[in-house]
Structures are given as structure tokens and as C-alpha cells.
Amino acid sequence: MTKKPDILRIAVAQLNPTVGDVAGNLAKAREARADAARQGADLVLYTELFLAGYPPEDLVLKPAFLKACERAAQDFAADTADGGPGVIIGTPLKRKSGTHNSIVFADGGKIIAERYKLDLPNYGEFDEKRVFQAGPEIQGPVNFRGVRIGVPICEDIWGDVGICETLAESGAEILLVPNGSPYYRAKIDVRHQVVIRQVIECGLPIIYANQLGGQDELIFDGASFAIGADKTLAFQMSQFEDAVDVTTWNRQGDHWVCSQGPMSKIPEREEADYRACMLGLRDYVNKNGFKNVVLGLSGGIDSAICAALAVDALGEERLRAVMMPYRYTSKDSLKDAEDCARALGCRYDIVPIFEPVEGFLHALTQMFEGTKEGITEENLQSRARGTILMAISNKFGSMVVTTGNKSEMSVGYATLYGDMNGGFNPIKDLYKMQVYALSRWRNSRVPPGALGPSGEVIPKNIIDKAPSAELRENQTDQDSLPPYPVLDDILECLVENEMGVDDIVARGHDRATVTRIEHLLYIAEYKRRQAAPGVKITRKNFGRDRRYPITNRFRDRG
Numbered sequence: 001m002t003k004k005p006d007i008l009r010i011a012v013a014q015l016n017p018t019v020g021d022v023a024g025n026l027a028k029a030r031e032a033r034a035d036a037a038r039q040g041a042d043l044v045l046y047t048e049l050f051l052a053g054y055p056p057e058d059l060v061l062k063p064a065f066l067k068a069c070e071r072a073a074q075d076f077a078a079d080t081a082d083g084g085p086g087v088i089i090g091t092p093l094k095r096k097s098g099t100h101n102s103i104v105f106a107d108g109g110k111i112i113a114e115r116y117k118l119d120l121p122n123y124g125e126f127d128e129k130r131v132f133q134a135g136p137e138i139q140g141p142v143n144f145r146g147v148r149i150g151v152p153i154c155e156d157i158w159g160d161v162g163i164c165e166t167l168a169e170s171g172a173e174i175l176l177v178p179n180g181s182p183y184y185r186a187k188i189d190v191r192h193q194v195v196i197r198q199v200i201e202c203g204l205p206i207i208y209a210n211q212l213g214g215q216d217e218l219i220f221d222g223a224s225f226a227i228g229a230d231k232t233l234a235f236q237m238s239q240f241e242d243a244v245d246v247t248t249w250n251r252q253g254d255h256w257v258c259s260q261g262p263m264s265k266i267p268e269r270e271e272a273d274y275r276a277c278m279l280g281l282r283d284y285v286n287k288n289g290f291k292n293v294v295l296g297l298s299g300g301i302d303s304a305i306c307a308a309l310a311v312d313a314l315g316e317e318r319l320r321a322v323m324m325p326y327r328y329t330s331k332d333s334l335k336d337a338e339d340c341a342r343a344l345g346c347r348y349d350i351v352p353i354f355e356p357v358e359g360f361l362h363a364l365t366q367m368f369e370g371t372k373e374g375i376t377e378e379n380l381q382s383r384a385r386g387t388i389l390m391a392i393s394n395k396f397g398s399m400v401v402t403t404g405n406k407s408e409m410s411v412g413y414a415t416l417y418g419d420m421n422g423g424f425n426p427i428k429d430l431y432k433m434q435v436y437a438l439s440r441w442r443n444s445r446v447p448p449g450a451l452g453p454s455g456e457v458i459p460k461n462i463i464d465k466a467p468s469a470e471l472r473e474n475q476t477d478q479d480s481l482p483p484y485p486v487l488d489d490i491l492e493c494l495v496e497n498e499m500g501v502d503d504i505v506a507r508g509h510d511r512a513t514v515t516r517i518e519h520l521l522y523i524a525e526y527k528r529r530q531a532a533p534g535v536k537i538t539r540k541n542f543g544r545d546r547r548y549p550i551t552n553r554f555r556d557r558g
């Protein structure tokens with residue numbers, strides 16, 4: 001019989017995989033294992049579906065992809081013949097009972113156990129029932145060098161299905177949980193509460209390992225941690241950074257107690273949101289192979305914060321900012337845009353749109369004769385800008401960063417095939433007031449990992465002036481929309497909280513304004529379906545989280 005050890009060194013590999021890059025993910029796993037071995041680890045815990053990258057979505061339906069993942073898992077298991085640390089690594093596995101979201105547990109050159117996720121999340125951003133079958137039954141703990149380890153997978157610890165309790169009843173001494181848990185604001189507290197609740201139910205320490213990195217709209221923020229059997233935080237890894245941290249666990253009577261591990265400080269609200277946007281943009285651009293990006297810099301707040309995010313994420317040499325003035329562009333805007341580009345140190349070009357806009361107007365003179373000038377002509381300005389940005393993108397291979405905030409995306413205050421052109425939107429899930437808050441925050445701090453300069457990178461005048469699209473004389477956003485603090489509150493009630501009109505009015509809002517905003521929200525669905533993806537920051541983003549019909553006559557009238 002294996003002698004029970006008194007000490008166990010568990011490494012948590014909080015790494016940034018790329019979905020579909022099975023060979024690259026395996027290489028990362030190997031590097032982390034070598035690192036963990038140097039730090040004296042007995043076992044390395046990776047995150048959910050690490051070899052595939054999470055979430056692999058419909059890739060799991062491809063037999064060739066499953067084969068590649070299975071082969072990588074076998075190869076990695078064979079590596080453990082070197083006598084170094086054992087591994088718990090996530091991978092999809094096709095078995096007789098179906099295709100499972102699984103882990104393989106390997107040691108001594110062999111797979112000593114497989115475990116399948118039992119509770120497949122199918123809400124919000126998750127769609128796992130579409131591609132996976134749930135594990136057929138709760139399988140007991142795995143005996144690893146004399147320690148009985150339970151391995152529930154992510155959602156398995158979120159519901160009330162009693163998986164942790166059952167593992168404890170079948171003799172587990174500690175639970176190691178691989179996760180693919182996407183960021184939303186303050187989610188860390190939610191995760192801690194979920195794990196504390198399970199620790200109370202099962203009486204065992206739980207190690208929670210979370211993925212890092214951007215995957216399309218989702219940001220995995222890492223922040224892996226453990227809660228001891230005494231219900232206190234045993235260790236806390238950093239948020240938004242990759243790391244391989246070794247934690248030391250000692251046997252004390254019946255319990256494993258963490259005696260050594262990191263205790264990283266978790267960023268406050270604005271910093272966390274800013275870093276999520278930065279990581280999301282960086283990973284989208286790099287993982288999709290773009291060398292650089294381009295955006296229209298108008299002298300307004302939205303394009304200014306997007307420019308700051310791009311420089312912080314990619315470096316000033318990888319952003320080209322383009323000011324495209326027309327007859328309504330103010331001197332202030334020209335100055336603000338230039339000041340912003342100078343403060344950020346990025347390339348700044350001026351491409352006037354007078355000729356293209358006049359060209360379009362000229363071509364349409366006859367057809368439009370006798371009609372009133374209005375939105376059509378305004379939109380031509382936006383479309384001329386969008387076309388120029390796409391031309392720059394085509395010529396230099398730069399991806400267009402699009403800059404619509406959540407308030408605008410909610411009510412359709414953006415031009416289709418105009419300022420909505422672009423590949424990715426780092427502020428898509430930030431309401432306008434949050435854009436202001438993050439801009440002020442960024443002027444006072446440079447976040448860790450940012451490549452941009454310190455100081456006032458978003459000129460104060462941009463923050464202080466009334467927002468305007470400058471598509472006609474003396475236009476401000478508030479000609480068409482309620483003040484942003486009012487709009488954002490109504491939108492948060494409608495979008496995130498799915499509240500009824502009566503309840504929103506009861507908060508002190510004007511009924512006509514609320515019903516108008518509700519209407520605008522519904523009729524802008526067609527625009528959002530054609531919009532670029534962007535970073536998810538809230539509990540409910542426009543994308544995977546919110547699936548409203550485009551054709552929709554429902555209006556809430558109490």
C-alpha cells in the first residue's frame with residue numbers, strides 16, 4: 001500500500017491557451033510542467049479543456065479535432081514517465097457514453113483516471129449541452145500517490161447537485177477544480193462565495209484553477225484561488241496575468257492545510273474593467289494574427305479610450321489613429337484628437353473626407369432632388385470614414401478597432417457600414433458613464449502589463465466637453481438621447497436586469513422616456529446582429545448573453 005504523504009505541493013497552471021491550437025496548448029502545458037517541476041511540485045492542475053482551449057464550441061463536433069486533443073492528452077500523460085509531477089489536464093474525450101468535457105489525470109507515464117463534467121452549463125454565455133454529453137455518474141476520488149483527490153469540473157461546483165458532498169462521502173481529501181470561468185464585473189466575489197458554500201457542505205479544501213486570456217468576446221481573468229477547510233482564503237493568484245504558482249499543503253490530522261501560496265491583491269473595479277478590455281483587445285488582435293490596428297480618432301471620448309486601450313494592449317507602434325475631418329469637425333476636436341495621439345505616442349494621420357462625401361452627394365443629386373437633407377446625408381460622412389478605415393485596413397493589414405459604447409449600441413446610435421465598421425470593439429459592453437469613469441481612472445494610473453505611457457493620455461477637454469457626433473452644425477448627443485446618467489440607468493434596468501417599464505418608472509424615470517428607450521432598444525437589434533464582437537464586462541453583454549429576436553412587436557405596457 002502507498003504510504004500516505006504528509007506534504008503535497010500542488011502547482012496551479014493559470015495559462016492562456018488558444019482555442020483550436022492543440023499543439024501550441026500542449027507546448028504551453030509542457031513548459032508549465034517543467035516550471036512546476038523546478039519549483040518542486042508533485043502535481044500540476046490545469047484549467048478546463050486546456051488542450052482544446054475554452055470554449056471550443058462546435059469544434060468539438062469535428063472528429064479530427066477530438067482526435068488531436070486525445071492524442072495530445074496521451075502524449076502528455078506519457079511525459080509523466082519522467083518521474084516529475086503528475087498532471088490533471090482538461091480535454092474533450094469521445095467515449096461510448098458520448099463526447100465529454102473531461103480531464104485526464106496522469107502520473108508515472110499513464111492515465112490513471114478520466115473524469116467527465118456532470119453539470120453542463122447552458123445559460124448566459126454557455127452552450128455546453130449543444131456539444132457535450134454529461135458524465136454518466138459521479139465518479140469517486142482519484143488516488144494520487146496516496147492522496148484521494150476529487151476533481152469536479154467548473155459548473156459541477158456551481159449548482160446544488162451535491163457533487164462535492166458525494167466526493168467527500170466517497171473519501172476525497174481535497175478537491176481540485178479546473179475552470180473556464182469568464183469575467184464579469186465583481187465575479188471574483190461570486191466565485192469565492194460559490195466555493196465557500198461547497199466547502200461548508202463538504203468540509204474539504206477546494207482549489208479553483210481558472211483560465212486566462214481573451215477568447216472572442218469572453219475574457220478569462222485567472223484569479224485562481226483556494227478556500228481551506230476552515231472556510232478562509234488559502235491562496236489567491238493574480239488576476240489578468242498568467243502564472244504557474246506552487247502551493248504547499250500539509251496533512252494536519254484528517255485535513256490538508258495550505259501552508260504556502262501566493263496572496264495577490266485583486267484590482268479594484270475600474271482597474272479590473274480596464275484590464276479586461278485591454279486583455280480582450282490584445283488577445284483578439286494577436287491570436288488572429290494582426291500586426292497592427294487602425295481607428296478613427298475624432299476628438300471624442302469613445303475613440304480616445306479605444307486608442308488608449310490599443311496602445312496599452314499592443315504598444316504605440318501598433319496603432320494608427322486617423323482623424324477624418326469634414327465641415328462640421330470643430331477646431332477643438334482637431335486639437336483634442338492630435339493631443340490624444342501625441343500623449344499616447346501613436347501614429348496620427350489626417351485624411352479629410354470632404355471630397356468623398358461631396359462625391360457621394362454629387363452622384364445622388366438627381367435622385368435626391370426635392371428631398372430634405374437629414375440623416376441620409378449625415379450617414380454619408382460616417383460611411384466615408386468607415387470606407388477609408390477599411391481601405392487602410394486592406395492596404396496595411398491593420399484591423400479596424402470600432403468604438404461604439406454600450407449606450408450607443410443599445411439604442412442604435414451608430415451608423416451601419418459607417419462607424420460600426422470594424423473587427424473588434426473593446427468598449428462594446430461599457431455604458432457611456434463607465435467610459436468616462438475608466439478614462440479618468442486611466443489618466444491617474446497605468447495598469448500592470450500596459451504598454452502605454454503614464455499621465456493624461458485622454459486630454460481633460462475630451463472628458464469635460466459635451467459629447468457630439470459632429471455630423472451637423474452644433475449637434476450634441478443630448479439632442480437625440482436623454483442625458484447619459486439617465487439613459488444608462490434605464491438601459492441597465494432593461495438589459496442587465498430585464499425589468500418591467502412600471503418598475504423602471506418607479507425608480508423616478510419619466511414614463512415616456514422609458515418607453516421610448518425600450519422601443520429604441522428593440523428596434524436596434526438588427527444593428528447589433530451586424531456589429532463587431534467586443535469584450536464582455538457585464539453580466540449580460542450584447543452577444544452570447546442576450547438573444548432577442550430582431551422581428552419583435554412586443555412592447556411592455558404594464
Ligand SMILES: Nc1ncnc2c1ncn2[C@@H]1O[C@H](COP(=O)(O)OP(=O)(O)OC[C@H]2O[C@@H]([n+]3cccc(C(=O)O)c3)[C@H](O)[C@@H]2O)[C@@H](O)[C@H]1O
Binds near residue numbers: 414416
Ligand atoms: N429591422 C431592420 N432590419 C434590417 N435592416 C434595417 C432594419 N431597420 C432598418 N434597417 C436598415 O438600416 C438603415 C438605418 O440604419 P443606419 O443606416 O445606420 O441609419 P440610422 O440608424 O437611421 O442613422 C444613424 C444614427 O446613428 C447616429 N450616430 C450617432 C453617433 C455617431 C454616428 C456616426 O455615424 O459617427 C451616428 C446618428 O445620429 C443617427 O441617429 C435603414 O435605412 C435600413 O436600410
Ligand SMILES: Nc1ncnc2c1ncn2[C@@H]1O[C@H](COP(=O)(O)OP(=O)(O)OP(=O)(O)O)[C@@H](O)[C@H]1O
Binds near residue numbers: 298300304
Ligand atoms: N472626425 C472624425 N475623425 C475620425 N474618426 C471619426 C470622426 N468622427 C467620428 N469618427 C469615428 O466614428 C466614431 C463614432 O463617432 P462618435 O462621434 O459617436 O464618437 P466619439 O467622437 O469617439 O465620441 P463621442 O460619442 O463622445 O463624440 C468615433 O469614435 C470615431 O472612431
Ligand SMILES: NC(=O)CC[C@H](N)C(=O)O
Binds near residue numbers: 153155156158180182
Ligand atoms: N465553464 C463553466 O462551467 C463555467 C460555469 C460557471 N458558472 C462560471 O461562470 O464560472
